[in-house]
Amino acid sequence: MKGKKTIPYGKQWINEADIEAAVRVLKSDFLTQGETVPEFERKFAAAVGAKNAAAVSSGTAALHIAYMLMELKPGDEIITTPITFAATANAALYTGAKPVFVDIDPETGLMDVNKIEAAVTPRTKIIVPVHYAGLPCDMKAIRDIADRRGLKVVEDACHALGAAIDGERIGSCKYSDAAVFSFHPVKHITTGEGGAVAMESLMLRRRAGNLRSHGIDRHFFADVPDSPCYHEMRFLGNNYRMTEISAALGVSQLDRLDDFLERRREIASLYRESFRGEEAFSMQPEPEGFRHAYHLFPLIFKTGEMRDKAYRILKDTGVICQIHYMPVNRHPYYENMGYSRGDTPLAYDFYRRELSIPIYPKMTESDAEFVVRSVKEAAEALI
Numbered sequence: 001m002k003g004k005k006t007i008p009y010g011k012q013w014i015n016e017a018d019i020e021a022a023v024r025v026l027k028s029d030f031l032t033q034g035e036t037v038p039e040f041e042r043k044f045a046a047a048v049g050a051k052n053a054a055a056v057s058s059g060t061a062a063l064h065i066a067y068m069l070m071e072l073k074p075g076d077e078i079i080t081t082p083i084t085f086a087a088t089a090n091a092a093l094y095t096g097a098k099p100v101f102v103d104i105d106p107e108t109g110l111m112d113v114n115k116i117e118a119a120v121t122p123r124t125k126i127i128v129p130v131h132y133a134g135l136p137c138d139m140k141a142i143r144d145i146a147d148r149r150g151l152k153v154v155e156d157a158c159h160a161l162g163a164a165i166d167g168e169r170i171g172s173c174k175y176s177d178a179a180v181f182s183f184h185p186v187k188h189i190t191t192g193e194g195g196a197v198a199m200e201s202l203m204l205r206r207r208a209g210n211l212r213s214h215g216i217d218r219h220f221f222a223d224v225p226d227s228p229c230y231h232e233m234r235f236l237g238n239n240y241r242m243t244e245i246s247a248a249l250g251v252s253q254l255d256r257l258d259d260f261l262e263r264r265r266e267i268a269s270l271y272r273e274s275f276r277g278e279e280a281f282s283m284q285p286e287p288e289g290f291r292h293a294y295h296l297f298p299l300i301f302k303t304g305e306m307r308d309k310a311y312r313i314l315k316d317t318g319v320i321c322q323i324h325y326m327p328v329n330r331h332p333y334y335e336n337m338g339y340s341r342g343d344t345p346l347a348y349d350f351y352r353r354e355l356s357i358p359i360y361p362k363m364t365e366s367d368a369e370f371v372v373r374s375v376k377e378a379a380e381a382l383i
């Protein structure tokens, strides 16, 4: 018997051109460290308006490298939001630094810019705004605080490929020192697993290239008296390289980035239009000048009980939603370190009330309309 149709909250869109691009690499001599990763980097940098980009094996690797580029060290602190994927904070732990969580604005789910400055200590090194769901943070205000307090800014832009502030694309690093992206299958484009760090500085780009490859610099390859083909490692790096297969997929996916973004915006418009005036939940605002990339479409219910009920009703109809996010400081690992959900009560309350409904470019018109009908029916059952 055929199973009931389900609509997931997110999903990749792979076409024949993507498959051919990956197969071409598989038939070639280089599965890693060939010419396709640099091609992907050039094309990606152009797409986000970045001067330079380094492609790596995941968004998490990109965060770790970005923090290392900012010379984050044991004892240092980063300031970020608890409403994010754990990787934003975990990558700081990899360096021995400590994440400090600032509470959120309950309307947007973004880190509350007005609370950042009170969290700055002599150990603070980086502010890490997360463009939650694809809605950009107020980067001008964040840059202003960073400049006044002598801090770096790394954007976690894993949700925000295609987002912009006053026409300035996220990734151009106009207001930051680096911006980090993920190409996990639910993101705007996919490379299977993959990520990138965008930055203005060519020096940082070179260092990122070394950090993703054991701290070994290809420029140091040479014939020297004690060995031909000499190369040296000058600092501690990792193997965070992206494969050529992933990069080929990425190059092909980038051809359709504009179409993917357009389709996400169309679905978001349908949702916004259809849900206007709903009593049971609200939607993120889209303030003037802030272009949302709609990686997610969060509904923010009046109460946690309503959200839980809506989740179950929608699941029964085949609309599979997700919750973004359990606050990082509520994970047992962080609780065991002494963090508490009580430190950021608005983030905890947001987590209780949030529900991400399906949005992805491959969604058909009838899928999107089915989601609208199902959400409306669920909302009626709640009132």
Ligand SMILES: Cc1ncc(COP(=O)(O)O)c(C=O)c1O
Pocket (backbone or CB within 6 Å): 058, 059, 060, 061, 084, 085, 087, 088, 130, 156, 158, 159, 181, 182, 183, 184, 193, 194, 195
């Ligand atoms: C906000 C955020 N930061 C970081 C990451 C980590 O990216 P990746 O899964 O590619 O390692 C993700 C991925 O889900 C994310 O959503």
